[in-house]
Amino acid sequence: MSKKMLSGPYLLWMIGFIIIPLALIVYYGLTDKNNVFTLANVLSIATAEHSKALWLSLGLSFASTLICLVLAYPLAMILRNRQMGQGSFIVFIFILPMWMNFLLRTLAWQTLLEKSGVINGILTALHLPTQSLINTPGAIVLGMVYNFLPFMVLPIYNTLCKIDDNTINAARDLGANFTQTLLWVWFPLSVPGVISGITMVFVPALTTFVISNLLGGSKILLIGNVIEQEFTKGSNWHLGSGLSLVLMVFILLSMALIAKYDKNGEGSAF
């Protein structure tokens, strides 16, 4: 009995801040202005503008996830092979910027990338050609990679740390070269971390609207922007909720993916 009492606050928390808001989104998403049931909000994802925004979001978040993975995996391996203290110090350095609000860091990128920004200032001083990344999809991908990279590194690093050195040594003993060890030992054992990392980068990248606003100059419409505008500017909460429901499908998919590959929660980031 007393154990059950202890879970009370968490239960209230979950009902108040997860279940009820979700139920409201479902309610708004499936009704129209007169509170009559409709599927129109959800189906409106098929309109040219919405589906284009969704595909663009999927494309950009896929690209950022891939780049994060390619960057994070070698880094995680290097970190793992460092001595204990050294490795965790580098991880600490890695997490340090996350203590600052990510909006500020994204704003900083804006200042860096601008036409008359810091990077171009340095390039001009060195008589090098200037870059014009700001307000392009490339800048958005850069922002996503920068912001979400730690979410890829940490779970992979954690699973790699859990791999017993003896497993690796055994593979070497049996004559596997580096590539073979990587492909057949390291990678399969780290799949839970990789999957967890992919989800933790893909989902926020898919739903972001701030990064695309700040670094895309609002010229590039992602599905997150569409939803945000329906709430803050369009006064159409029903449509915004309907589109959120569509996005939720992708989030549920990735949760299913985690459940399948990361049964023991090995890949959890923290």
Added chain:
Amino acid sequence: MKKRFFALTMTTVTAVSLLAGCGGKAPAGDSAQSGTESASDSGELYVYNWGEYIDEDVITQFEDETGIKVIYDLFETNEEMYPVIEAGAVNYDVVCPSDYMIQKMRENDMLAEINFDNVPNISQIDPKYMEMSKAFDPDNQYSVPYCWGTVGILYNTKRLEELGVDAPTSWEDLWDERLSGEILMQDSVRDAFMVALKKDGYSMNTANETELAQAKQDLIDQKPLVQAYVVDQVRDKMIGGEAAVGVIYSGEMLYIQEEVQNLGLDYNLEYVLPKEGTNLWVDSWVIPKNAKNKENAEKWIDFMCRPEIAKANFEYITYPTPNKGAFDLLDADMQGNKSVFPDDADLAGSEVFTYLGDDVDSIYNNLWKEVKSN
């Protein structure tokens, strides 16, 4: 009208107002409570205003003078404010929406008539602006103007010279291909369409589908030339020399002129009202029907109309004041600043936004989405 805070607080405020709008008990926005408990015997006043839209000393002064405790909350957009008032989760006593939103609230029977016997300082407001207000409040029953302004083109004289382009005089000039990548447009539906509609010689309050389709096509054609769609960043980007021209609210001009001097920039930023006419906007105090402290709200409005108070607010916000008394208190230099206080003749062809109804609003929103996703 305009919001300096930008999207940064958007997420939090949206989250909170969601809760509030859905019948939760959470107060919307960042509740900045001030005043002392002991003052509560004179009652309370719930004020709902734009971010950075008042000199905060004025609030304290009001509390000291009247003993009324002010609970001061902020909103970011008219659209975000509306559902909060509609749901009545917090009974705000006095709110400061823009023109078209006042009309929407009035039409939906959400506003209380102001008892002008309690607002003697209304005489300080230049009748010109009461006239302007009739666009959204035909009998001047519901609203008292607080700030007003225009939308115009800000241009960088040096950059235009380098590009070999003459200074802009009309909206049409924002379609000049030589300005590719040098244009900053406003990132809001009505403002963006206003530019295109005015360029084509239509009313910015049109609901005519052919006119809107043409405006949409114009905006799509213009998009490759646009560097970015921004709201408050126009100011800083123009000061930083990021772009050659930008669509901007006149209230930013004082800050810009000051900054250009302080930084000793080697270029000038000039403001022009396009000859086709522009958006004249007014933000006014209104009292929602569900207000609990109506008399206190009237005291607040009266206080805001007091010339010295209006002057203090003008100096803080830098958006033009409709208060004649306050205008007379300004020095001659400021009074003659045409960027802030334009001549009536320059406003020919300008209009005030009106509320077009939810259906037309959603047509605008959909067309804007087409522009954005193109």
